[in-house]
Amino acid sequence: MSSDQERMLARAAREVVPGQIVNLGIGLPTRLFHYLPPEMEVLVHSENGVLGCQPLANGGEPDLEMIDSGGAYIGTRPGASVFDSALSFAMIRRSRVDVTFMGAFEVDQQGNLANWKIPGKFSPGIGGAMELAQKVDTLVVLCSHNDKQGNPKILRQCRLPLTAPRCVSRIITEKAVMEVTDAGLEVIDIAEGLEVAALRAATEAELIIDEHRLGRF
Amino acid sequence: MTLLNQKHTTIEAAIATIPDGASIMVGGFGSPGTPFALLDELLAQGQSHLTLIKNDANEPDIGIGRLIRAGRVDRLITSHIGLNRIAIEEMNQGRLAVEMHPQGLLAEKIRCAGAGHYGFLTDIGLDTEIAEGRREIECDGRTWAIEPAIRADVALVHADLADAYGNLVYRGTAINFNPLMAMAADRVIAQAFRVEAPGYLAPETIHTPCAFVSRVVRVDETTSEQGRRTHVV
Numbered sequence: 001m002s003s004d005q006e007r008m009l010a011r012a013a014r015e016v017v018p019g020q021i022v023n024l025g026i027g028l029p030t031r032l033f034h035y036l037p038p039e040m041e042v043l044v045h046s047e048n049g050v051l052g053c054q055p056l057a058n059g060g061e062p063d064l065e066m067i068d069s070g071g072a073y074i075g076t077r078p079g080a081s082v083f084d085s086a087l088s089f090a091m092i093r094r095s096r097v098d099v100t101f102m103g104a105f106e107v108d109q110q111g112n113l114a115n116w117k118i119p120g121k122f123s124p125g126i127g128g129a130m131e132l133a134q135k136v137d138t139l140v141v142l143c144s145h146n147d148k149q150g151n152p153k154i155l156r157q158c159r160l161p162l163t164a165p166r167c168v169s170r171i172i173t174e175k176a177v178m179e180v181t182d183a184g185l186e187v188i189d190i191a192e193g194l195e196v197a198a199l200r201a202a203t204e205a206e207l208i209i210d211e212h213r214l215g216r217f
Numbered sequence: 218m219t220l221l222n223q224k225h226t227t228i229e230a231a232i233a234t235i236p237d238g239a240s241i242m243v244g245g246f247g248s249p250g251t252p253f254a255l256l257d258e259l260l261a262q263g264q265s266h267l268t269l270i271k272n273d274a275n276e277p278d279i280g281i282g283r284l285i286r287a288g289r290v291d292r293l294i295t296s297h298i299g300l301n302r303i304a305i306e307e308m309n310q311g312r313l314a315v316e317m318h319p320q321g322l323l324a325e326k327i328r329c330a331g332a333g334h335y336g337f338l339t340d341i342g343l344d345t346e347i348a349e350g351r352r353e354i355e356c357d358g359r360t361w362a363i364e365p366a367i368r369a370d371v372a373l374v375h376a377d378l379a380d381a382y383g384n385l386v387y388r389g390t391a392i393n394f395n396p397l398m399a400m401a402a403d404r405v406i407a408q409a410f411r412v413e414a415p416g417y418l419a420p421e422t423i424h425t426p427c428a429f430v431s432r433v434v435r436v437d438e439t440t441s442e443q444g445r446r447t448h449v450v
Contacts (some may be wrong), residue, residue, distance in 0.1 A: 047320065048246040048390050065389035066247045067376075071300070085246065085272070085393045086328040089321025093341070117346075124299035128320040131341055161346040 002017050003033070004174035008142060008194070009035045011189070011217045012101060012172050015140055021045055023132060026070040029142050030100035043079060044095050047128040049088045052080025069128065092131050099138040102129065106158045106173075109205040111168040111180035114160035126163070133164035145173035145202055152204040154178070175199055175217065176207075184208050189215035196198040218433050225381040231406045231432040232258040235371055240268040242327065242372040242393035242402050243281055247273060247300070250387070251280045252408045254436040259373075260284055268292040270327070270369055272300035272320065272394055294367065296320040299352040319347065322364055322403060324397060330366035331400025331429075337364055372402035376425070379409035380416070384423045384429030392424070399425045408436045 014034035016022055023045045025137040026031050033055050036042060039115060046068040047158055053074040056062060062073035076082075091097060106114040113133055116126045147153055154171065170188075171178045177189035177200055184207040192201055196209055232255060235241065241259075245251030260283050267290050274295060275282040283289050285304050292314040293372040298304045306311035318326065322341055329337050336385075338361035342348050352363040377388035385407055387395055399405050407425075412435040 031267060046390075048249075049393050050390050065390060065391040067247060067249055067390055069246070071247050082389055082392055084396050085320070085324035086397055090322055092321060123317075124305060126319050126347070127297035127298035127299075130319040130345065130347070131321040134341060163345070166346050212391040 005031075007191070007217065008172050008174055011177060012140065012142055014137075015170065015172075016040070016042055016099065018042060021051065021096065023047065023092075023097050023100040023136065024068075025100065025129070025132070025142075026127075027101035027103045029103065029189045030070045030072065032101055032142075035168050039186065045088075046074070047085075047088050047092065047132070047137070049085055050074070050076065050080065051083075051091070052077050074086050081215040085146065089128070089131055092128070093135050095135055095137055097132070097136045099140065100136040101140045101142050102133070102164040104141045104153065105147075105173055106153055106155055106160050107168055107175045108158045109141070109180070110157070111166045112141065112158045113139070113141065113163045113168050114158045115163050117161045118162065125204045129163050133167040138169045143171070143173060145175040152202060155204045171200050175202060177215075178207070181208070187214065189217045192216045221382045221427065224383045224427070224433050225412055226432050226434060228254060228258050228436070229433045231255070231264075231434050234404065234406075234432070235259065235262075235264050235308065236265050238266045239264065239371050240270065240369040242369040242394075242396050242398040243269055243271040244372070244374040244393065245271065245273075245275070245280065246390065246393035248275070248279070248340065250375050250393045250395050251275060251369070252373045252393035252406075253280055255373045255375075255406060256284065257436070260287060260289070263289075265289045268294070268369075270294040270367060270398075271325065271371070272296050274298040275283075276300050276305035277303040280305050281360070288312075292316070294323070295408040296323045305341070319402055323367075324394060326364055327394065327397045327401045331397055334366055334372050336366050338365050339364055367401070369398075369402040370404065372398040372405045374399050374405065374407045374425075376407050376409040377411075378418065379407055379412045379433045379435075380414065380418050380427070381412055381433070382415050383407060383427035383433045384415075384418055385409065385425040385427075385430060385433075386418060386422060389425050396425050398430050404431045405429055407431045408434050410438045411434065425441040
């Protein structure tokens with residue numbers, strides 16, 4: 001894992017409040033697991049039907065019937081429960097999950113999210129992303145600021161099919177932490193050593209930046 | 218319906234009741250809860266032109282991946298097939314018809330059939346691409362999509378424990394779609410690591426009452442080794 005990703009995950013862990021129920025999406029968000037202090041009272045929800053999963057102890061023998069939605073073997077913490085898939089999504093649709101972290105292909109300044117389909121190239125199905133995006137109160141996107149060709153992923157308007165409209169609360173990339181507000185996309189933190197002009201150049205969306213209040217991470 | 222005292226049978230006899238062209242629900246989210254032994258018997262017996270309903274497509278060399286690879290599946294109703302490159306290839310080549318649903322809607326459509334309903338109303342996916350082709354209805358001043366239930370001819374489910382009447386207990390994250398599918402098909406075949414005498418399971422611990430189950434077969438615990446993969450940490 002790159003140092004950029006480690007910095008993003010450490011920053012993302014600060015979004016979690018003790019006592020919350022937290023869902024971690026497949027990919028980088030799953031790794032957030034390891035950045036939440038073990039003594040912190042949070043229950044991690046995985047949509048395949050578990051509330052209260054935790055990383056398998058190092059060298060621990062895996063239980064073949066205990067995985068998270070990304071397919072990794074997991075353990076459970078005190079207070080955990082397991083349940084069927086309909087109940088798992090009832091928990092999501094009833095907004096009993098407080099915060100979810102997800103990756104993105106594109107996210108825009110209105111808070112629209114596209115992370116499931118690239119027509120003609122990538123369409124393995126949407127899995128649980130649509131219901132999580134639409135129903136969880138706080139959705140934090142955790143993604144690279146630009147794609148592999150260097151094109152911006154933080155856009156004025158998403159072009160790919162949406163996972164859900166106006167669902168994103170915050171975006172954490174290696175370059176910035178941004179909040180979706182009624183006024184637009186407001187930069188809260190900027191990466192250590194990065195100039196505001198360089199951030200704007202790497203971003204298609206309009207950014208609201210108050211340099212006096214800007215945090216570093 | 219099978220009489221209570223005739224449900225505990227062999228895997229060969231249980232799977233032999235499935236005809237060509239059947240629609241079959243298959244439990245499991247990834248490997249846990251996938252009835253690997255029942256699926257391998259289905260592969261061995263040769264039924265074809267199947268419609269499968271499963272959350273995912275397993276991986277190419279295990280579970281329903283083997284049936285897809287052998288060309289025995291015409292149609293797959295699912296939510297995500299990202300771990301099975303063969304299924305994606307078959308879909309892209311037009312040899313496998315794939316119908317995708319958001320995962321929670323798929324679960325609810327199955328639950329709904331199991332509860333004996335036509336369907337349900339939801340606001341999931343309004344204003345997205347999946348809304349295309351769905352029927353919508355106004356109720357109490359809001360727009361809802363109509364989601365019809367999904368039933369099947371057969372369900373293949375995996376339980377941890379069963380009794381000879383077909384009462385089932387699931388374990389861990391192997392629960393997933395199994396109890397839902399065990400109510401939504403006309404004929405339900407369950408595999409379990411142990412099949413005990415009636416009375417062994419405390420009544421309040423039973424997840425699926427035997428009224429929904431047609432056949433129960435005991436399978437060896439090592440059969441789940443097929444589902445073991447090297448995972449990312």
